[in-house]
Amino acid sequence: MGNLHAGHASLLKRARQENEITVLSLFVNPTQFNDKNDYQRYPRTLDADLEWARQLGIDYVFSPQYEDLYPDNYHYQVNENNISQILEGEYRPGHFAGMLTVVLKLLSLVQATKAYFGEKDYQQLQLVRGLVEAFFLDTEIVGCDIIRESSGLPMSSRNNLLNSAEKNLAEKFANIFKELKLPTHAVIQQLENAGIKVDYIQDYDNRRFAAVKVGNIRLIDNRKLLEV
DSSP states (O other), rough: OOOOOHHHHHHHHHHHHHHSSSSOOOOOOOOSSSOOOHHSSSSSOOOHHHHHHHHTOOOOEEEOOOOHOOTTOSSSOOOOGEEEGGGGHHHHHHHHHHHHHHHHHHHHHHSSSSSEEEEEGHHHHHHHHOOOOOOOOOEEEEEEOOBTTSSSSSSGGGGOOOOOOOOOOHHHHHHHOTTTTOOOOHHHHHHHHHTTTTEEEETTTTTEEEEEEETTEEEEEEEEEGGG
């Protein structure tokens, strides 16, 4: 969705290494925002993103408008009724329907051999893999490692919305969350004691997932439990 950073760059570099032609899609998708304020304040930096694409040697940038992707005005939607109902799906109703719908449209339009998704949005990655299988799409979904800041905080466009005090809290979140030997209730307690609002800390499918709010900014993370 734009506002590119080193995490996005890692996806683009890998795509370039493994393919003859690389396409970058840039589209802040309104249908996956359950919070209108979140959509309105999401960073939009198209000129800087295009410069990233030039420097990384990307062949094409696909940057559609809403009307291009939604001629039906979002009357037709893709819904998944299993893992989209938990974790992020529980706290962000409608989010995954919007995400799956736009991904289906983008993959259908671009006809990519491979598509690269970061593991920071691990639940999204799993849903996209299921989408490709369910609708017989001829695209391989490639999951890529989370790129983290030196503090351990996953790189995210939303990090740019944090002020200095909030950034310190976000880094505390990252530092507490990485202690995978602690039970989830102990992690929640430590985060709340630090003044961080917790939506969930939950173990699922051999991973630990987190969603917290620092100020008005919502941050997510996940780690493999096998790393313990």
